[in-house]
Amino acid sequence: xxxxxxxxxxxxxxxxxxxxxxxxxxxxxxxxxxxxxxxxxxxxxxxxxxxxxxxxxxxxxxxxxxxxxxxxxxxxxxxxxxxxxxxxxxxxxxxxxxxxxxxxxxxxxxxxxxxxxxxxxxxxxxxxxxxxxxxxxxxxxxxxxxxxxxx
Numbered sequence: 339x340x341x342x343x344x345x346x347x348x349x350x351x352x353x354x355x356x357x358x359x360x361x362x363x364x365x366x367x368x369x370x371x372x373x374x375x376x377x378x379x380x381x382x383x384x385x386x387x388x389x390x391x392x393x394x395x396x397x398x399x400x401x402x403x404x405x406x407x408x409x410x411x412x413x414x415x416x417x418x419x420x421x422x423x424x425x426x427x428x429x430x431x432x433x434x435x436x437x438x439x440x441x442x443x444x445x446x447x448x449x450x451x452x453x454x455x456x457x458x459x460x461x462x463x464x465x466x467x468x469x470x471x472x473x474x475x476x477x478x479x480x481x482x483x484x485x486x487x488x489x
Contacts, residue, residue: 364483368418371439371479372410378471379406386467409446413472417442417479432480439476443469
């Protein structure tokens, strides 16, 4: 496999077995979005959970970040696949990135936590603030990635 792929492929002009600069920028953007999403979700969890707010906020944030990191990794995979599909149909703007972050977060939460006996409305009320964090993470990823305004 000696030939290079078109720009935007996994290989690009860097040659076989190497990621192009655009791919690294997009990978970095997804990681940055995941970090922002985990940070926002951790702060929300720490602020909304009962207890001595000032005494154990950092302990709560560490615990939340640990669990949110697993969700973020799974959500990033789902969102990356969704972003690929949206790119194929030409829907790759800021609104699409935010909507995808929201939907991927909700989808990940339901896939992991829904057992059939749960009240869907109740689950949605729990996941909604975290889905907003996912939406912001999607927009951060879009802004940090290659969103079409770079040469």
